[in-house]
Amino acid sequence: xxxxxxxxxxxIRGQHGLSHRHVGSLHAPNAEMAIKNARDVYTRRxxxxxxxVVEANNISAxxxxxxxxxYEPSESKIYRHPTFFDIPDEVGHM
Amino acid sequence: xxxxxKKMLTQFLLRMGDNTLILGHRVSEWCGHAPVLEEDIAxxxxxxxxxxxxxxxxxxxxxxxxxxxxxxxxxxxxxxxDFRNLLLLELPNGDFGQTLMRQFLFDAYQSILLPRxxxxxxxxxxxxxxxxxxxxxxxxxxxAETVVGLGDGTEESHARMQAALxxxxxxxxxxxxxxxxxxxxxxxxxxxxxxxxREEYDALIGKVLAEATLSIPDSDFTHKGGRNGATHTEHLxxxxxxxxxxxxxxxxxxx
Numbered sequence: 001x002x003x004x005x006x007x008x009x010x011x012i013r014g015q016h017g018l019s020h021r022h023v024g025s026l027h028a029p030n031a032e033m034a035i036k037n038a039r040d041v042y043t044r045r046x047x048x049x050x051x052x053v054v055e056a057n058n059i060s061a062x063x064x065x066x067x068x069x070x071y072e073p074s075e076s077k078i079y080r081h082p083t084f085f086d087i088p089d090e091v092g093h094m
Numbered sequence: 095x096x097x098x099x100k101k102m103l104t105q106f107l108l109r110m111g112d113n114t115l116i117l118g119h120r121v122s123e124w125c126g127h128a129p130v131l132e133e134d135i136a137x138x139x140x141x142x143x144x145x146x147x148x149x150x151x152x153x154x155x156x157x158x159x160x161x162x163x164x165x166x167x168x169x170x171x172x173x174x175x176d177f178r179n180l181l182l183l184e185l186p187n188g189d190f191g192q193t194l195m196r197q198f199l200f201d202a203y204q205s206i207l208l209p210r211x212x213x214x215x216x217x218x219x220x221x222x223x224x225x226x227x228x229x230x231x232x233x234x235x236x237x238a239e240t241v242v243g244l245g246d247g248t249e250e251s252h253a254r255m256q257a258a259l260x261x262x263x264x265x266x267x268x269x270x271x272x273x274x275x276x277x278x279x280x281x282x283x284x285x286x287x288x289x290x291x292r293e294e295y296d297a298l299i300g301k302v303l304a305e306a307t308l309s310i311p312d313s314d315f316t317h318k319g320g321r322n323g324a325t326h327t328e329h330l331x332x333x334x335x336x337x338x339x340x341x342x343x344x345x346x347x348x349x
Contacts, residue, residue: 005130026132029243036236040136 008034009059010042011052020052031055098282103216104158105178105275106285108168109321111151112179115169116330117200118144119337120187129190136236140197143229150222170341174331181320182265184330191244191251192258198241199262201234202298203269206291215283238302245306252307259308267316270295275322 005027011020023042028034034053042048062070074080122141128134153165183200187193208230211223244251270292279285303310319325340347 027130028132033239033243036239037132037136039232040139041132044135044139 005029007056008038008053009056010034010038011054012038012042012048013050013052014048016049020050023047025056028053098278098284100158102275102278103284104155106279107151107155107158108176108178109275111148111155111165111168112177113183113200114144114151115148116177116179116333117183117197118142118148119333120183120185121193121197123187124190124193133190137193140233140236143233147222147226147229150225154218154222166341170338174326174334175323177320177326177330177334178323179320179330180265180268181317181327182262182268184320184327184333185262185265186329188258188261189254191254192261194237194240194244195255195258196262197233198237198302199266199299201230201237202295202302203291204230205234206294206298207286207288210286210291214285219284241302241308242306245303245308255306256308259303260311263311263313264315264317267314268318268320271316271318271321273322 006029007025008028008031009025010023012023013020026034026037026041028037031053034055035051038051038053043051118141121137121144124134124137125141126134128137148169149165152168156163156165156168159168180200182196185196187196204226208223208227212220212227214220214223241255245255246252270288272287272289276285276287276289280287300310320327
């Protein structure tokens with residue numbers, strides 16, 4: 001067994017109504033301590049109202065080397081942006 | 095302010111403020127030295143909370159002392175024999191386990207005392223207690239969890255935590271050794287007689303230490319002399335030389 005504590009990814013909601021945002025990572029022996037450590041490391045300046053912690057190895061991520069096949073095809077498909085509609089003036093700001 | 099002898103009230107406030115001041119300074123000594131980054135910043139936060147509480151307690155004490163004294167004057171311009179903190183809190187940090195054991199033993203005491211003080215007949219004390227109690231609720235949760243994690247951890251961490259408890263246990267009784275100051279505070283409804291808190295304290299630490307698989311030493315022997323200022327340990331003077339150095343070398347300096 002590794003002597004290192006596992007790595008946790010920390011997500012914090014800054015205000016009610018906003019979504020949790022990734023703020024960084026830290027080490028902790030378990031989820032409860034990860035929340036406490038996150039409180040001490042990432043909310044010292046009143047940054048949050050809610051904390052989520054996820055053990056880093058439970059996160060599956062896309063690979064940077066695949067960014068061509070993954071993202072380039074959408075670059076040429078400008079018709080997917082809803083910019084071709086005429087908005088009637090009466091609608092105002094959407 | 096409640097109707098009570100001012101000297102007695104000052105002594106009580108010094109006990110409260112010196113406890114948080116001296117422990118706050120001790121805990122701050124870990125800054126940059128803790129075993130892992132997360133604990134380092136958590137200890138620094140705790141130290142800052144304690145110093146913040148000190149400003150309220152000693153600020154009120156200074157107000158009663160008069161002569162336009164401030165909390166800073168009280169913290170930085172008194173000598174060893176004027177301090178009224180528990181001996182437990184001036185002891186050197188020892189290893190990380192001993193530091194956390196001391197923290198837990200004190201946090202547990204504060205977590206029982208402060209809710210009582212929130213009902214103090216002295217409005218100002220009730221307000222300080224209310225503000226501090228939120229910080230203390232977090233401190234005791236954190237220190238208790240760490241004591242359990244290390245006590246019920248590896249063979250080495252268990253041995254270190256048991257050694258820490260054996261070393262610190264003789265300093266616990268002083269929290270509950272009441273005197274005429276406590277009697278005056280209790281009579282005026284300002285603060286409870288600490289002796290009346292022992293049962294609840296023993297129940298709280300008994301539960302946590304059992305979960306931590308640690309054994310409370312079978313001894314009632316108690317070192318005393320901190321909260322009444324009669325005999326501090328040799329360690330307090332050394333601590334003050336560091337803590338008060340700047341104001342002693344450059345009196346009145348500000349920045």
